[in-house]
Amino acid sequence: MIGPVALQRMIDAWPDHAPSEDGGAARVTSAFDAAVTGGCGPADLAVLIRDALRHWQEAEGDESLPAPLNVPTTPPWPTAQQWSAAGITTAPGRNDGHLRLTAVRPWRPTWLPFHEPVDAFPASRRPRTAGWPEPADPVWSYATGLKEYRSFEQREAVRTLVTSPEDGTVLVVLATGSGKSLVGLLDALVRGPGATTVVVVPTTSLAIDQEEQLRMALRRQDAPDAEQTFAWYSRRNDQFTDALARRGVDEDGPR
Numbered sequence: 001m002i003g004p005v006a007l008q009r010m011i012d013a014w015p016d017h018a019p020s021e022d023g024g025a026a027r028v029t030s031a032f033d034a035a036v037t038g039g040c041g042p043a044d045l046a047v048l049i050r051d052a053l054r055h056w057q058e059a060e061g062d063e064s065l066p067a068p069l070n071v072p073t074t075p076p077w078p079t080a081q082q083w084s085a086a087g088i089t090t091a092p093g094r095n096d097g098h099l100r101l102t103a104v105r106p107w108r109p110t111w112l113p114f115h116e117p118v119d120a121f122p123a124s125r126r127p128r129t130a131g132w133p134e135p136a137d138p139v140w141s142y143a144t145g146l147k148e149y150r151s152f153e154q155r156e157a158v159r160t161l162v163t164s165p166e167d168g169t170v171l172v173v174l175a176t177g178s179g180k181s182l183v184g185l186l187d188a189l190v191r192g193p194g195a196t197t198v199v200v201v202p203t204t205s206l207a208i209d210q211e212e213q214l215r216m217a218l219r220r221q222d223a224p225d226a227e228q229t230f231a232w233y234s235r236r237n238d239q240f241t242d243a244l245a246r247r248g249v250d251e252d253g254p255r
Contacts, residue, residue, distance in 0.1 A: 089105065
């Protein structure tokens with residue numbers, strides 16, 4: 001975490017600043033470096049400085065700043081209007097060509113019914129968890145070998161899936177690490193050999209990871225095909241053709 005005092009030292013030293021000794025200032029330091037060559041604009045500086053200050057506020061439990069920050073107004077530094085658009089209040093500086101950042105306004109949209117700032121959780125950097133485990137339903141234990149759901153939300157997603165019509169569409173939106181992938185594979189795991197579930201993922205690494213997660217679920221079932229190939233991506237064409245052949249399928253369709 002970088003506090004207002006350390007941030008002011010970095011601003012005062014710009015453009016010939018030295019990297020901050022605070023390890024949490026890497027993004028701000030990078031932006032300051034890029035601003036020297038024009039690779040970072042006023043909006044970048046505004047939102048990154050706001051993020052650093054909001055992190056400090058949440059860690060200290062104090063929405064005020066210990067003292068205003070004195071910042072330049074010459075490009076690429078933001079104008080008063082640009083600071084305001086980023087949720088930062090300014091006042092004229094003590095010297096020409098400077099502004100004082102007097103307050104960082106936590107984000108409290110008037111259309112939300114609660115008072116806590118919406119940006120409080122991400123600003124605090126608190127670790128995100130998937131929630132408390134819930135006892136597994138029989139279908140979940142049968143398909144996965146697990147005795148618990150990772151969370152109430154995962155349980156509700158599974159119950160919705162298994163009770164939906166065969167031609168229904170279920171949209172599951174859960175936090176990272178909450179078990180969405182296994183929910184998506186549930187239908188094939190319940191139906192057993194011959195069932196097919198197609199999962200499209202954006203990266204090769206995720207395809208490999210989900211393949212291993214599926215293998216773990218199949219091993220818990222002592223499934224005979226647990227070690228087969230389930231993920232196909234570039235450089236796996238041969239494995240894809242071999243896997244189809246083992247299933248009695250040509251690339252153009254069933255044999």
